[in-house]
Amino acid sequence: MLTYQDLLEKHLSRIEKPGRYLGTELNSVHKENPLVHVALAFPDVYEVGMSHFGLKILYHIANKHPEFYAERVFAPWPDMEKIMLEEQVELLTLESSTPIKNLDLVGFTLQYELSYTNILHMLRLAGINIWAKNRNEGPLIIAGGPCAFNPEPLAPFFDAIVLGDGEEVFLQILKILAQEKNRTKRLALIGQLDGVYLPDQFKISYQADGTIESISPERKIKKAVVADLDQADYPEKPIVPFIQTVHDRVNVEVFRGCLRGCRFCQAGMIYRPTRERTDTEIKRLILETLKNTGYEEVSLTSLSTADYTKLSCLVPDLMTVLEPKKVSLSLPSLRIDSFSVDLAKEIEKVKKTGLTFAPEAGSQRMRDLINKNVTEEDLLKTADAAFANGWTHIKLYFMIGLPTETDADVLAIAELAKKVREVGRRYTKKVTVTVSTSSLVPKSHTPFQWVGQNEREELKRKQFLIKDALKGPGLQFNWHNPEGSYLEAVLARGDRRLAPVLAYAEENGAYFDSWHEYFKPEIWAEAFAACNIDPDFYALRERTKTEILPWDHLDSGVKKSFLWQEWEKALSEKTTGDCREIGCIGCGVCPDLNVKTILRGERT
Amino acid sequence: MIAGLKFGKDIRVAYISHLDVIRVFERALRRANLPLSFSQGFSPKPKLVFAQALPLGITSSGEYLDIHLEEEIKPLKLLLKLAEIMPPGFDLYEVVALPEGIKPVMAVITHASYLIYTSEPEIFLHAEKMKSLPYINKKGGKTKEVDLKPLIKSIELIDGGVRVVSQAGSKANLRPDALLCALGVKKPLRIHREDLYLERDGQLISPLKRN
Incomplete structure (x- = not known):
């Protein structure tokens, strides 16, 4: 039987990046005859999958136990996929080239909707039946990750789905696999764990108008949650890829969960509450990981790193250690305030980068509506501080297609960018302001879960409004095709009736939909038509307060009534504060999950 | 000091490109916590000079690298440290201390020897007797006919194939794939x-002995 190595040797000239398929990277794990053998599957190409921190955490958790072996598997790029089909090689794990259909379990991560067809394609390449009900043998196929909070379009393909933090549940699943060898019994035991959803146990019925009549039984699956990150397992010896990946660096998650409450942001709702690591633990993890990897860059990750309460002492402290080693530090999400500019100044000692801020909306009315508690003055002051400190390039991220958005709101994006440019011109002539816009994709478990997405033509029109208004020296505009956002919106709030559409699209060639060069909207149009599904019903329709939503049985801890209240406040353009500052706002997470916010310092 | 290293790549890392190999060494040297010299500029990098990029898919037992260090370190100690820290697939043969100011290894290379394991050794041997060996070189949309013959120093039979000694380096260089293409042979094993x-002085010597 051929291995990846054999395929490389035989077809080298046809394979763009052989480094994707080696499996022998530094710190990769190789074991023989494990008691439990599983695969961690990332439904995208190697470089993307290897940049995902969750995969590294779970790899470490499994492999530190000698009896468990977790290998990686990624979606083979179309060049390698073609060769595997020609050679009749079924999808293999990366480390040992074991066919994944021979394993105990395959766990997929659901990071973004446009990777869904890759999951089906990977199963098909592996020779595994995509429909859970047709599988009586072979590995259990499970999933986790952010999209697990509405996995309904994928529900018929998975045996089990894990909601929430995976660290503890994953280990419990491996222990069950070690103790019980019968497939059906294994699944029943896994189904009893906290945070595990067995889609087959729930039945959905629909009304004549297409909305859901009932989800039965009426019980809810609550997400799993790690109470204290300092106690959680952390991969101090992560794999160091040979080839360059998207995020090729030491990542330390400084906290999980964000309480800012941006109303479009699913991550800000489903990962609550905020749980910070201690600064001493963060520093220890960084130094240990550097020792084990030799990386030249460290990133402090989270949903809003500038909110870490000990950041102002952690960053200078880290820099005194990192600077002599010529290791750079990056903070991927800066807040719009001068504190963030000071931080940026601090970390630029090793490596100069651009500065990126996300005001998200151009007008104050829209920023209030999405609960982005930032004013124009904040942004201009921050820009002033940045230009004063020598930066010449500022990137601004915005969203278009927000509820009740008018052309004036859209044009305010261009105006704001021009104001930032004017601020910069006080300091230097060669100012560049780059504006990037994305289209709102309303997500489940957010205050915008009831909202209809703007039609594609409307989104295009709005992008052209900005493009025309942004002409001039020092202004750049990145725009995109809204076709992908539309499909994302369909799947993000879809239900089980979309499963046949996914299967149809995959069978007809949908693969790597999130890569614009491979995304084929016409396949999807055909798939919706063939399955008699109106995609507008999912993407464009505004839902009512009483409608049963496809994910109502999946509980992130945030109450649906709180989300509705936030939606009503959005419409009246009222903001909601952060519970770390103004006290409990009643989202429901802490009492529901019996956890609490953990801060290690004072709020700044 | 400058440490001259001779290393090899076995089949496990033959599919890692030259750029990736550079990163592998940079990170290994960082892990080893050695007193590396860094380049100046916005993103400082350890000062490493490689002799010549090795084409993808080819194994090697003769690669060279100059490592610039801020402090003296005993060659044997450095070799042992590297052996401890490099990922599997890299063979480490020798480290020598080179004097400051010595010509970088990439500037001194003149020849390479390749072992080509092939079922058609006679075609290679025949080529040695030919007056010229034309090859159409395609570069940036332009095509140019070049003669590979002057680049070949010798071809001899070995067990399972041939040894080709050819010019290499910045002045004149024979790429193995160009040779295979010009000869029209099957893909070698x-x-x-x-x-x-x-x-x-007419002798081929090791780059480590260049002082």
Whole structure:
């Protein structure tokens, strides 16, 4: 039987990046005859999958136990996929080239909707039946990750789905696999764990108008949650890829969960509450990981790193250690305030980068509506501080297609960018302001879960409004095709009736939909038509307060009534504060999950 | 000090490109916590000079690297440290201390020897007797006919294939794939770069002995 190595040797000239398929990277794990053998599957190409921190955490958790072996598997790029089909090689794990259909379990991560067809394609390449009900043998196929909070379009393909933090549940699943060898019994035991959803146990019925009549039984699956990150397992010896990946660096998650409450942001709702690591633990993890990897860059990750309460002492402290080693530090999400500019100044000692801020909306009315508690003055002051400190390039991220958005709101994006440019011109002539816009994709478990997405033509029109208004020296505009956002919106709030559409699209060639060069909207149009599904019903329709939503049985801890209240406040353009500052706002997470916010310092 | 390293790549890392190899060494040297010299500028990098990029898919037992260090370190100690820290697939043969100011290794290489494991050794041997070996070189949309013959120093039979000693380096360089293409042979079972050399007084000597 051929291995990846054999395929490389035989077809080298046809394979763009052989480094994707080696499996022998530094710190990769190789074991023989494990008691439990599983695969961690990332439904995208190697470089993307290897940049995902969750995969590294779970790899470490499994492999530190000698009896468990977790290998990686990624979606083979179309060049390698073609060769595997020609050679009749079924999808293999990366480390040992074991066919994944021979394993105990395959766990997929659901990071973004446009990777869904890759999951089906990977199963098909592996020779595994995509429909859970047709599988009586072979590995259990499970999933986790952010999209697990509405996995309904994928529900018929998975045996089990894990909601929430995976660290503890994953280990419990491996222990069950070690103790019980019968497939059906294994699944029943896994189904009893906290945070595990067995889609087959729930039945959905629909009304004549297409909305859901009932989800039965009426019980809810609550997400799993790690109470204290300092106690959680952390991969101090992560794999160091040979080839360059998207995020090729030491990542330390400084906290999980964000309480800012941006109303479009699913991550800000489903990962609550905020749980910070201690600064001493963060520093220890960084130094240990550097020792084990030799990386030249460290990133402090989270949903809003500038909110870490000990950041102002952690960053200078880290820099005194990192600077002599010529290791750079990056903070991927800066807040719009001068504190963030000071931080940026601090970390630029090793490596100069651009500065990126996300005001998200151009007008104050829209920023209030999405609960982005930032004013124009904040942004201009921050820009002033940045230009004063020598930066010449500022990137601004915005969203278009927000509820009740008018052309004036859209044009305010261009105006704001021009104001930032004017601020910069006080300091230097060669100012560049780059504006990037994305289209709102309303997500489940957010205050915008009831909202209809703007039609594609409307989104295009709005992008052209900005493009025309942004002409001039020092202004750049990145725009995109809204076709992908539309499909994302369909799947993000879809239900089980979309499963046949996914299967149809995959069978007809949908693969790597999130890569614009491979995304084929016409396949999807055909798939919706063939399955008699109106995609507008999912993407464009505004839902009512009483409608049963496809994910109502999946509980992130945030109450649906709180989300509705936030939606009503959005419409009246009222903001909601952060519970770390103004006290409990009643989202429901802490009492529901019996956890609490953990801060290690004072709020700044 | 400058440490001259001779290393090899076995089949496990033959599919890692030259750029990736650079990163592998940079990170290994950082893990080893050695007193590396860094380049100036916005993103400082350890000062490493490689002799010559090895084409993808080719194994080697003769690669060279100059490592610039801020402090003196005993060559044997450095070799042992590297052996401890490099990922599997890299063979580490020798480290020598080179004097400051010595010509960088990439500037001195003149020849390479390749072991080509092939079922058609006679075609290679025949080529040695030919007056010229034309090859159409395609570069940036332009095509240019070049003669590979003057680049070949010798071809001899070995067990399972041939040894080709050719010019290599910045002045004149024979790429193994160009040779295979010009000869019109089948894809060889394997190509191995045996060593790199510099020519001095008509002799091919090791780049580590260049001082």
